Amino acid sequence: MADVAFIGLGVMGYPMAGHLARAGHRVTVWNRTRAKAERWQADHGGRVAASPREAAAAAEFVFTCVGDDPDLRAVVLGEDGILAGLRPGAVWGDHTTASADIARELHAACRERGAGFIDAPVSGGQVGAEKGTLTIMCGGEEADFARLEPVMRAYGRSVTLMGGPGSGQLTKMVNQIAIAGLLQGLAEAIEFARRAGLDTDRVYEVISKGAAQSWQMDNRWHTMVRGEFDFGFAVDWMRKDLRIALEEARRNGTPLPVTALVDQFYRLIQQLGGGRWDTSSLVELLRVRGERP
Numbered sequence: 001m002a003d004v005a006f007i008g009l010g011v012m013g014y015p016m017a018g019h020l021a022r023a024g025h026r027v028t029v030w031n032r033t034r035a036k037a038e039r040w041q042a043d044h045g046g047r048v049a050a051s052p053r054e055a056a057a058a059a060e061f062v063f064t065c066v067g068d069d070p071d072l073r074a075v076v077l078g079e080d081g082i083l084a085g086l087r088p089g090a091v092w093g094d095h096t097t098a099s100a101d102i103a104r105e106l107h108a109a110c111r112e113r114g115a116g117f118i119d120a121p122v123s124g125g126q127v128g129a130e131k132g133t134l135t136i137m138c139g140g141e142e143a144d145f146a147r148l149e150p151v152m153r154a155y156g157r158s159v160t161l162m163g164g165p166g167s168g169q170l171t172k173m174v175n176q177i178a179i180a181g182l183l184q185g186l187a188e189a190i191e192f193a194r195r196a197g198l199d200t201d202r203v204y205e206v207i208s209k210g211a212a213q214s215w216q217m218d219n220r221w222h223t224m225v226r227g228e229f230d231f232g233f234a235v236d237w238m239r240k241d242l243r244i245a246l247e248e249a250r251r252n253g254t255p256l257p258v259t260a261l262v263d264q265f266y267r268l269i270q271q272l273g274g275g276r277w278d279t280s281s282l283v284e285l286l287r288v289r290g291e292r293p
Contacts, residue, residue, distance in 0.1 A: 116144030
């Protein structure tokens with residue numbers, strides 16, 4: 001068992017840190033809103049730190065799960081940031097979906113301090129975090145990964161080193177590119193079935209047994225048909241992830257026409273007031289467009 005710090009107790013971080021505590025690790029948490037950290041402590045025990053620096057100073061392993069590059073810098077830099085407290089020999093795993101550039105930057109900063117860094121974005125959403133069945137895609141050095149991987153198994157069903165620093169973030173971009181196109185196709189299929197007068201439940205039962213089957217189909221088809229989107233992975237966060245992917249694609253010269261189009265569809269969902277809706281809400285845009293006089 002180890003001394004672990006977890007920084008960022010959002011819808012993902014809160015249950016992930018809970019799995020670490022249940023696994024027997026001694027967990028120190030920090031959150032921008034202290035009340036949430038205290039609520040986590042009431043649920044799981046452990047300790048609440050006054051700053052990211054204090055949390056990191058107490059830990060052999062540090063984990064972060066925040067929003068974006070600027071949020072990451074806010075908890076990393078300055079006299080109260082993680083880097084100011086990070087121990088030599090510690091390993092830091094960052095579960096934020098962020099840019100590959102900041103992953104490489106933080107890896108270099110940790111190396112200067114004699115510590116390790118693994119960029120480790122996750123896939124599986126809030127349900128995966130709560131069940132401890134996340135897919136974790138990692139970038140960094142093998143020795144650091146070998147130390148961190150058994151700890152991440154507390155909430156990761158699949159934990160894989162993809163390559164050097166930044167490789168985890170690049171793999172997460174691939175994941176989001178694939179999901180964006182898949183969800184748009186699923187939305188169009190559902191709306192086509194509805195307008196064709198088909199029994200959508202029966203359509204699902206048939207096509208989910210064939211080549212069209214996917215996790216998104218199995219977990220989102222019925223809620224999309226019912227127009228239920230108040231759960232899951234928010235459109236606002238998906239747009240952030242797609243922005244990162246599109247920026248990286250511009251740098252490496254990859255054409256992403258479908259991804260760019262779906263990103264704009266999500267922009268329209270935001271304009272409908274659906275920024276916090278699940279990403280499967282793309283089907284609602286088709287309905288609104290189709291039913292508008």
